[in-house]
Amino acid sequence: MAVKNNWTHVGNGLHKASMLSAIMLATGIFSSPAAHAGAIREVLANEDSILVKFDGAVNKASVFTLAGPNRIALDILGGTTDKGTSLAGGPVSNVRLGQFSFDTARVVFDLATPALVTGGYFSADGRSLKINLRRAVASEFSSAMGRGKINFLPPALFRSKPPKKRYEVTAPIGRASQRGMPKIYGPSDPTLPLVVVDAGHGGHDPGAISPHGGKREKEVTLAIAKSIRDELVKTGRIRVALTRDTDRFLVLQDRFGIARKMKADLFISVHADAAGSEQANGATVYTLSETASDREAQKLAARENKSDIINGVNLGGADANVSSILIDLTQRETMNVSADFAKLLIRESKPNMRLRSNSHRFASFVVLKAPDTPSVLFETGYLTNAKDVAFLSSRAGQRRVGQSVASAIQVHFARKLASR
Numbered sequence: 001m002a003v004k005n006n007w008t009h010v011g012n013g014l015h016k017a018s019m020l021s022a023i024m025l026a027t028g029i030f031s032s033p034a035a036h037a038g039a040i041r042e043v044l045a046n047e048d049s050i051l052v053k054f055d056g057a058v059n060k061a062s063v064f065t066l067a068g069p070n071r072i073a074l075d076i077l078g079g080t081t082d083k084g085t086s087l088a089g090g091p092v093s094n095v096r097l098g099q100f101s102f103d104t105a106r107v108v109f110d111l112a113t114p115a116l117v118t119g120g121y122f123s124a125d126g127r128s129l130k131i132n133l134r135r136a137v138a139s140e141f142s143s144a145m146g147r148g149k150i151n152f153l154p155p156a157l158f159r160s161k162p163p164k165k166r167y168e169v170t171a172p173i174g175r176a177s178q179r180g181m182p183k184i185y186g187p188s189d190p191t192l193p194l195v196v197v198d199a200g201h202g203g204h205d206p207g208a209i210s211p212h213g214g215k216r217e218k219e220v221t222l223a224i225a226k227s228i229r230d231e232l233v234k235t236g237r238i239r240v241a242l243t244r245d246t247d248r249f250l251v252l253q254d255r256f257g258i259a260r261k262m263k264a265d266l267f268i269s270v271h272a273d274a275a276g277s278e279q280a281n282g283a284t285v286y287t288l289s290e291t292a293s294d295r296e297a298q299k300l301a302a303r304e305n306k307s308d309i310i311n312g313v314n315l316g317g318a319d320a321n322v323s324s325i326l327i328d329l330t331q332r333e334t335m336n337v338s339a340d341f342a343k344l345l346i347r348e349s350k351p352n353m354r355l356r357s358n359s360h361r362f363a364s365f366v367v368l369k370a371p372d373t374p375s376v377l378f379e380t381g382y383l384t385n386a387k388d389v390a391f392l393s394s395r396a397g398q399r400r401v402g403q404s405v406a407s408a409i410q411v412h413f414a415r416k417l418a419s420r
């Protein structure tokens with residue numbers, strides 16, 4: 001039987017938080033923690049999951065376990081605890097909640113029997129967090145203790161800004177619609193086509209690693225994405241933005257989400273593959289299809305789609321929603337445009353770089369699932385092949401890939417203009 005709880009405070013954090021608030025109000029030099037925070041509205045613990053609902057955007061959630069007595073603690077960065085209800089159930093005997101620090105809300109779940117967090121995700125709108133639970137034996141629980149925190153991130157578009165550091169003066173920011181969006185390079189004319197280039201992987205996700213010198217896919221893709229950007233800027237007729245221009249991790253939804261939010265005319269995700277055989281070489285262009293063109297393409301899509309799952313925790317969230325996007329008419333039209341662009345990209349790459357036979361393939365890549373943005377995934381070569389990795393890691397090679405992509409893009413938009 002579930003027990004209804006009122007909020008109870010954890011430790012003396014709340015007292016400190018109130019003191020801080022008072023200082024903040026008195027000095028007026030930084031905003032109150034609630035200004036950019038989401039309040040926890042509801043916490044529900046069940047047999048196999050915990051659901052936390054917020055009334056606004058939060059920045060991040062992390063979970064860890066504590067023994068003696070057994071507990072699961074959940075910290076919500078950019079969260080507050082001023083209102084809401086909780087319901088214990090399943091292995092959770094009691095729910096307690098308090099403001100751990102001025103920028104972090106903490107929920108503690110007292111456990112009647114040992115239980116482990118096996119994963120979880122934020123909803124697509126960032127307003128709820130589901131954490132998966134599994135009852136465990138004592139030895140499993142104690143070995144989980146050493147694993148540290150498990151982090152969950154809301155989709156970037158619905159993530160609150162990280163809480164302000166104390167004493168930081170709030171500076172005016174740009175237009176609200178552009179907040180958090182990448183910089184646009186090239187001409188400032190908004191009627192010119194916009195291309196979003198996505199450097200695959202990044203941060204804690206290295207992607208493929210080369211057996212020849214240890215080059216990591218995330219570095220190669222970033223260098224190539226920058227080269228594509230530079231070549232596009234040279235044309236003077238195309239605007240371009242990068243999903244990332246540093247070594248950082250982005251979930252797949254955020255990658256195409258940026259392209260959609262910016263109303264991009266084209267989205268290109270750059271990768272470099274790995275194969276069992278060191279002989280495999282050359283580039284392949286992939287476009288979206290619910291049925292893969294071949295088994296190899298299907299396996300590659302499964303590998304690339306895994307980018308969101310780290311240590312069994314799905315960082316992408318709302319996975320089911322994305323993978324169940326129905327191919328409606330809009331998407332069909334988008335897929336046709338994507339396929340046309342893929343053919344152009346192959347044509348323009350041929351003189352510049354090695355391509356595989358059968359170089360246009362199809363599979364169900366999550367990163368290509370924007371229903372309204374023509375998208376291709378460009379596997380520029382194999383990091384397992386010595387010649388490919390040397391080419392893709394060299395400035396000259398990167399420039400040739402950049403030139404191939406830029407000229408395909410120019411022809412693509414020239415055709416579009418002509419057909420109007």
Ligand code: ZN
Pocket residue numbers: 200201207208217271272273304
């Ligand atoms: Zn990749």
